[in-house]
Amino acid sequence: MTNRPDDLRVVPGEVPDDATLVADFTPTLVDVGAHHLCPGCGEPVAIRAVMDALALLDLADRCVAVFGIGCSTAFSNNLDVEVLQALHGRAPSVATGVARMRPELAVFTIQGDGDMANEGLQEVLHAAARGERIVCIMLNNGVFGETGGHLTVTTTVGQRTKNTLEGRDPAQHGHPMQIAELVAGLQGVAYVARGAVNDAGNVARTKRMIVDAFTVARQGLGFALVEVLTMCPTGWFVPTDEAPAYLADTIASTHRVGVLRSELP
Amino acid sequence: MERGLVVTRQLAEGSAIVAHALVEAGCRFFAGYPMTPFTEVLEHMAEALPPVGGLCVNAESELEAVGMVWGAAATGARAATGSTGQGLSLMQESIAEATMAGIGFVVLNMARGQGDYFQATRGGGHGDYRTPVLAPSGPADVTQLVAEAFDLADRWRNPVLVVGDYYLAHTWVDIEVSAGPTVPRPAPAWALDGTSGGSGRAKLVSPLGTAKQRDGVGYDLSEHYAACDRRRQEMTAGITPRSESSAVDDAEIVVVAYGTMSRLAAGAVAELRAAGHRVGLIRPITLWPFPAADVLRAADGARMVVVYENNAGQMIDDVRLALLGATPVVGINGFRTDSSAFGIAPDATVDALCSSVRSLLGGGR
Helix, strand or coil: CCCCCCCCCCCHHHCCCCCCCCCCCCCCCECCCCCCCCCCCCHHHHHHHHHHHHHHCCCHHHEEEEECCCHHHHHCCCECCEEEECCCCCHHHHHHHHHHHCCCCEEEEEEEHHHHHHHCHHHHHHHHHCCCCEEEEEEECCEECCCCCEECCCCCCCCCECCECCCCCHHHHCCCCCHHHHHHCCCCEEEEEEEECCCHHHHHHHHHHHHHHHHHHHCCCCEEEEEEECCCHHHHCCCHHHHHHHHHHHHHHHCCCEEEEECCC | CCCCCCEEEEEEEHHHHHHHHHHHCCEEEEEECCCCCCHHHHHHHHHHCHHHCCEEEECCCHHHHHHHHHHHHHCCCEEEEEECHHHHHHHHHHHHHHHHHCCCCEEEEEECCCCCHHHHHHCCCCCCCCCCEECCCCHHHHHHHHHHHHHHHHHHCCCEEEEEEHHHHHCEEEEEEECCCCCCCCCCCCCCCCCCCCCCCCCEECCCCCCCHHHCCCCCHHHHHHHHHHHHHHHHHHCCCCEEEECCCCCCEEEECCCHHHHHHHHHHHHHHHCCCCEEEEEECEEECCCHHHHHHHHCCCCEEEEECCCCCCHHHHHHHHHCCCCCEEEECCCCCCCCCCCCCCCCCHHHHHHHHHHHHCCCC
């Protein structure tokens, strides 16, 4: 992997004398701007929203991120916050161990839908029911993206994947699970929301959700989950520029965007 | 670790002694899921940890128990979990992967008999890894070995197993117990506490390696696996295999046994010696690394080596490897267990072993 400079980065030293820097959008907690995920992937946008929320809350030196295994693992060694890498599915129990020993820290997980909802569903449900003071972030693109686009439990009915070539048929492949709804019904939970990164408005709303999730967890009100719908044009077999619309029309009609529960005062 | 100075004599259950040993060794986080004969260790930890500022979490399964311990250990705390064979099977993925993440913790196996010898010494997990395995003979030395297990876990940043059984966990013994839990050792420099975030050098603890993308390398698994391999070799060379032996110098027959079975064997050897038979005993204390050189030395001059174990014959493979044909090896194993399925072997007795060894000596009754 090479460390390439980000062409789009505004470097103050190179700004002409007669120009004024009015805002610096360089993400402060992401080490390297370039990434190796597919073009059109929604996960880097979601990761940046998490990092921006941490910066906004001034939590950079008071947090530990626990990463699962999936495409988003590409960022687990690319952040300027402390990271503990977990096994596939195991991030909520690992985060529990960290949070119990270091209750002063903001402890959060980053997992995909395959990681959280398939491999490790009981982990997030029990962590929620225990009211662990952690924030779980699930990046939901409805497929196992890293393996090339295979069915997960959140794959929507009719969605084509590499192992549901004719589309997900409930009679054969079962029904999708709505994770945010599932978690929102549990006692011990203080905040549940589902955002998306398919357009600027949703990115801003998602960032707000993440800020609120950390806020309730920091106040000791209970467990917080933010599910973020992310584009996966590769795993959806749609052109990159059509992926945001596919998310809105297909994925979000099963996994509806909004705040499902908030104990925020 | 400083040891308590005040010693009291008390009647205690083996599980309570194990829990006391963990707390005294500085363990401040424990997670577990009930399973006989491990359950009582969990009960005692739930009682023993809160008074010293520690935490015991009832995990929803063994998968989460070892996950929680992974997280707690990553903050630098001395952390432990445990179970019984089947539960250990569930934990194998994390135990194997923790060796690559450089996360050390202690795992107890209060096993049903000794059928988990291969699981412990070979590892049921994936990849090229090893876990040190310590086998106390009973309540008398479990405190010392649990402390050593934590020292090894810290030193090598690797999970360490302590294997016992129903007899260890459930037998009440009259024992001297030192008074006070010790102060936990300070967190090592690599441990996570959040504070390096935002510094440009935030810490990373990962089974995929610790190289960061800003260093221009990213995750290079080839490099990381090679580094893990070097560390494993260093650990293998750095841990001295341990055993204790008695009456082996002039022995015609040397018995090899570990754990509870070594105590039965010690009784049989004492009885046979008293009757004038030249019989000795070697007890492996570390099951990995296996004390192969000690076994070879103990067997020197013996007519036969007897491997006495409460399973269908597992450690006998390591004994054969140690001897490489130098001495004939006979297994006494395959005991009938009682209907509880907890590994209680009613026929594994001092008398029965004496009788078997007498037969092998040619003087059978």
